[in-house]
Amino acid sequence: MKNARNTAGNTPAIHVTGLRKSYGDKVVLDDVSLSVQAGTVTALLGPNGAGKTTAVHILSTLIRPDGGSASVNGFDIVRQQDGVRASIGLTGQFSAVDGLLTGEENLLLMARLRHLGPTRSKARVAELLEQFDLVEAARKPLATYSGGMRRRLDLAMTLVSTPSVIFLDEPTTGLDPRSRHTMWDIVRGLVTEGTTVLLTTQYLDEADELAHRVAVLDGGRIVADGTPEELKRLVPGGHVQLRFADVEALDAASGIFAGAERDDAALALSVPSTGGIRTLRTILDRLDAAHVDVDDLSITTPDLDDVFFALTGKREQASRATSKGTVS
Known part of the structure; x- marks a missing residue:
């Protein structure tokens, strides 16, 4: 069940207008606009190659857009990158943990990189180990960690500096059902505490469970945006x-x-x-x-699976039809 927390005010934590990105002739993002309210979860849903990860990398200042504008926590992603980076945490598609260190050592390393200082670092690491149920495994080598434990550690490292905005890029890919549900509970807890989450996923049930709003990205464009219930009403078949x-x-x-x-x-x-x-x-x-x-x-009633199949792939189908000299 999604967290139903209402936030005060209407200032978006993430605001995107007309974002564009291309690599050569390949258009990855084409006039993308998106608004994410503080203290909510927004899911970017779309097939492989839709532009989800590119959007996250632009918003987290890892790559620069070709056009458009965006702000995170009020900081412009091009002109105020330091402010953006100080406000966010990013968990990518693959765990960024160091396999030669223990879980505790990974967290302490991240705390040092965030300049927390010895006393604060030790306290923060202890908090995160407890929060993510990693106390017993804290001093064990990562070779003994399951995939779910590694993913929890990866998210814990993202939270060392208590960011107000978190980007989760397909955070539960490859996890077993129990580990996925554990991650969902962690995300819900973060949002309850006021954290804003932008989540990319290919798991439709994940978007349905967690997201207050869902933006469907296809062929570099937002083809639908609304609450899960609003999107389901777009598709006939109930x-x-x-x-x-x-x-x-x-x-x-x-x-x-x-x-x-x-x-x-x-x-x-x-x-x-x-x-x-x-x-x-x-x-x-x-x-x-x-x-x-x-x-x-x-x-x-239609679910997000129906929405996904109804809304995605249309541009590719139209392109194929045009190339064959047909009109659909």
Whole structure:
């Protein structure tokens, strides 16, 4: 369940306008605009090559944009890079831990790089080891760490300096389900404390679980932006499936809902629906008025998988169609 924390004020922690980036003839980001409110999670969702990692690298000042503007925590990513870097933490797609050191030594090294000082470094490292459930493994070599433990350590290193904005670039790739859920709980805890998170992911359930808003990136462009529920409403296909005890009831219901899809073998009827309470009440009222008893019902609504497949790949398909001299 997503954290429902409301933040005061409307000042975005991340604000992007018309961002562009190309490598030669390859356009990676094409007029991308995005706003992320403080203390929330925004997920950048898209297929491989959509431009998600490039966007994160630009916002974290690792590469420069070709055009457009962006600010993080009020600092311009081109003119005020030191301010941006002091405000953020970045966890990339692959763990950036040193395999020759223990978990504790990795954290202490990061604390030194952040100039925390000996006393503060020791206290902060102890806090993070406790927070990320790494106390028992703190002084063990990283060769003994599981993938989930390495990922938790990697995120802990990102948090040494308590950044207010965190970029998580596919943070749970390759993790088992238990480790993924542990990472989700950690992210929720950070947001509860006021941290802003921009998350890139290919896991649709991850975006649905964590994100207050989802921006779908495809072919370098934002093709949709909204809450998970808003995006799901963009895609048709929801229905209420009604099951009946006998053919007579099924026949009667089919006469009431002319546009419904009938399944005689299952004695079921699929009635197109948005899944809303009002629509469901209307369906049941019509059945009740006709004295038709329903044996069972289930509601199916589009999920982010449906959104993803409906919204992504269209530009590539259009390009292929144009190259063949056809219009779709």
